[in-house]
Amino acid sequence: MTVFVPPVEKPISSKNVWNSSKNNEMFWIHGWGENYFDINEKGHIIVRPDRNGPTFDLYEMVQSLVQRGIDPPILFRFDGIIKDRIQRLCASFDGAIREFNYQNHYRPAFPIKVNQQKHVVDVIRNAGKDFLLGLEVGSKPELVGVLSIHNTDGALLLCNGYKDAEYIELALLSRKIGRRSIIIVEQFYELNLVLEIASKLGIDAEIGFRMKPSSKGSGIWATSGGDMAKFGLNIHEIIMGVEILKKAGKDHWLKLLHFHIGSQITSIVSIKKALREATRMYTELAKLCPSMSFFDTGGGLGVDYDGTRTSSDSSMNYSMEEYARDIVYAVGSACDEAHIPHPVIVSESGRAIVAHSSVLVTEVIDVAPILGPVGEMGPPPGNHELLGEMLNLYQTVTPKTCHEVLNDAYDLRHNILEQFIQGNISLAERGYAESAFRHLLARIRQLSKELKYVPSDIEKLDEKLLKMYFCNFSVFQSLPDSWAIKQLFPVMPIHRLNEEPKVRATIVDLTCDSDGKIDRFVHPKESAKYIHLHELDKTPYYLGIFLVGAYQETLGGLHNLFGDTNAVHIDMDEAGNWVFKHEIEGNSMSEVLRYVQYDSADLIERLRLSIEKALKEGRLTNEESAQLKKRFKEALEHYTYLVV
Ligand SMILES: Cc1ncc(COP(=O)(O)O)c(C=O)c1O
Known part of the structure; x- marks a missing residue:
């Protein structure tokens, strides 16, 4: 009897001890974690919200939440990380202000x-x-959302985006309750509207101009800048805008120059270039309108998602401190040269403030090899000669012949499929052939390691031999940028990190969409097509997806009607222990159905009518009808994700 012995995957480390430096090599946590994330002696991920102080054990927090009935997927929001990011951002600018003796x-x-x-x-x-x-x-909806709550005295309320009369009226009226709204004119038509409405209301406005810089950013959002950018005034419009203001006797309303060359600017050179253009524009405007007093650099400060410190799309080749120094220096020196006062420097940094603060924890629900299971193999069922050939290839392949055998194997598999379609090979025989094929590929890949030069066809086998880890989440809801723009997010197990993870895997979500997967992972050198994970055992296995605090929740969609996940805010009490500050329940099925105009009461009534009919026709017992109705009603109020 011939038995296939599945090839043993070579362990990544020959030693038994699996430690934090090996985890770092594998998951690069010290690269992207910025000291907010690390691994403790129990092999659990820990979170250190202020980078130096107390740590929270993420795995223990998940266990505690599950005991309280809050199931994964769970979005953890660490309030302390947000505080630390704001402090660090402000300290970076304050440091630069002191260093360059900046006068504002x-x-x-x-x-x-x-x-x-x-x-x-x-x-x-x-x-x-x-x-x-x-x-x-x-x-406008964002303005309505924050107008009443943004009550820090003297803090700015910057009003960007397309505006209509209602938007402008609200922004102006908010000044009466102490909001410092600055209406940033992005489209030329807005200027006359502001003048008109302000005069009607008798309210003095503060106005900013958004310039359309010729300089582009770098990275995925580079087209937010440059001549073809969607927003902003061109030079001609800015000159005309000043004239209109002067003519109306309102040029003293002009306070701010804004520019934005895109989010996630990956290269500091692009920032420096844009600054040269924008500072010159500022000084010219300030000469025309001495009321100018704010220089707003927009967003763009990056996040090093892959921890490589490079200008790749998911990274940045500069630090927050360098960003601040370059801005302060550029603005200060341009103003000195032009003999105008230093303005207040504003940055609209979003990603850099919130990205690190959220971690999505999901549970693995199943594992499957991409090419199907291998299991124990006996002799071929039946005696079809093609199956014998596949077996022969497996038994005779050597390092020297492995490339040739690979080509033969693909050809043979194709022929077996043809024979299956024509009805000459049974289902059981085809199943055997597929399994034998997978064994053969694995053997070829293993033998190829003895070769000096490994052909790329054979290297690519790694992708075919991966396992898929099915996880309880939706890429479209929780990680839309991973799907839409292939942005990298760090992913790793949040426990068992003192055991070597030996399984090469990709991650797939719950949606019935082949794009619902993560198949690019953070790696110290370049992104990897797989991640190493642990074999499942009897305990729940949790993965963390990190740095998801910026844009993901807002852009996430309801594909397959998977809704918002459960979310918790974690903060520290006086004794330095973590506390759950807020628990926000994820969407129930009735909530997501309501978004798409299904009314729960109507659904229940329709179910009742169907039940009545089935009862009348004797297809359902009274007990079954009660059970169906109860289940249905309960399901409407349950979480949209799987209950594992
Ligand atoms: C006008 C403006 N300001 C600020 C931001 C935030 O950018 P970031 O998240 O890169 O800081 C954006 C985003 O694209 C933007 O369009």
Whole structure:
């Protein structure tokens, strides 16, 4: 009897001890973690919200939440990380201001589009109070959302985005209740509208101009800058705008110059280039309108998602401190040269403030090899000669012949499929052939390690031999940028990190969409097509997806009607212990159905009618009808994700 022996995967480490430096090599946590994340002696991920102080055990927090009935997927929001990011941002600018003897202040403004969740905005507002942190809104609904709550005296309320009369009226009227709204004119038509409405209301406005810089950013959002950018005034419009203001006798309303060359600017050179253009524009405008007093650099400060410190799309080749120094120096020296006062420097940094603060924890629900299971193999069922050939290839392949055998194997597999279609090979025989094929590929890949030069066809086998880890989450809901723009997010197990993870895997989500997967992973050198994970045992296995605090919640969609996940805010009490500050239940099925106009009461009534009919026709017992109705009603109120 011939038995296939599945090839043993070579362990990554020959030693038994699996330690934190090996984890770091594998998951690169010290690269992207910025000291907020690390691994403790129990092999659990720990979170250190202020980078130096107390740590929280993420795995223990998950266990505690599960005991309380809050199931994964769970979004953890670490309020302390938000506070630390704001402090670090302000300290970076304050340091640069001292270093270059800059004669004015820095004011951060959080663009709420990056994370509009009320609890998050509240944490940011409170953490930013001492720094007079402002808010930036990019639409009328965003303005309505924060107008009444943004009550830090003197903090800016920057009004960006397309505007209509209602938007402008609200922004102006908010000044009457103490909001320092600055209406940033992005489209030329807005200027006349502001003048008209302000005069009607009898309210003095403060106005900013958003310039369209010729300089582009770098990275995925580079087209937010440059001549073809969607927003902003061109030179001609800015000159005309000043004339219109002067003619109306309102040029003293012009206070701010804004520019934005895109989010996640990956290269500092692009920032320096844009600064040269924008500072020159500022000084020219300030000469025309001495009321100018704010230089707003927009967003763009990056996040090093892959920890490589490079200008790759998911990284940045500069630090927060370098960013601040370059801005302060550029603005200060340009103003000195032009003999005009230093303005307040504003940045609308969103991603850099919130990305690190959220971690999504999901549970693995199943594992499957991409090419199907291998299991124990006996002799071929039946005696079809093609199966014998596949077996022969497996038994005789050597390092020297492995490339040739690979080609033969693909050909043979194709022929077996043809024979199956024609009805000459049974289902059992085809199943055997597929399994034998997978064994053969694995053997070829293993033997190829003895070769000096490994052909790329054979290297690519790694992808075919991976396992898929099915996880309880939706990429479309929780990680839309991973799907839409292939952005990297660090992913790793949050426990069992003192055991070597030996399984090469990709991650797939619950949606019935082949794009619902993660198949690019953070790696010290370049992104990897797989991640190492542990074999499942009897205990739940949890993965963390990190740095998801910026944009993901807002952009997430309801594909397959998977809704918002459960979310918790974690903070520290006086004794340095973690506390769950807020628990926000994820969407129930009735909630997501309501988004798409299904009314729960109507659904229940329709079910009742179907039940009545089935009862009448004797297809259902009274007990079954009660059970169905009960189950259905309960399901409507349950979480949209799997209960594992
Ligand atoms: C006008 C404006 N300000 C600020 C931001 C936030 O950018 P970031 O998250 O890169 O800081 C954006 C986002 O693209 C933006 O369009």
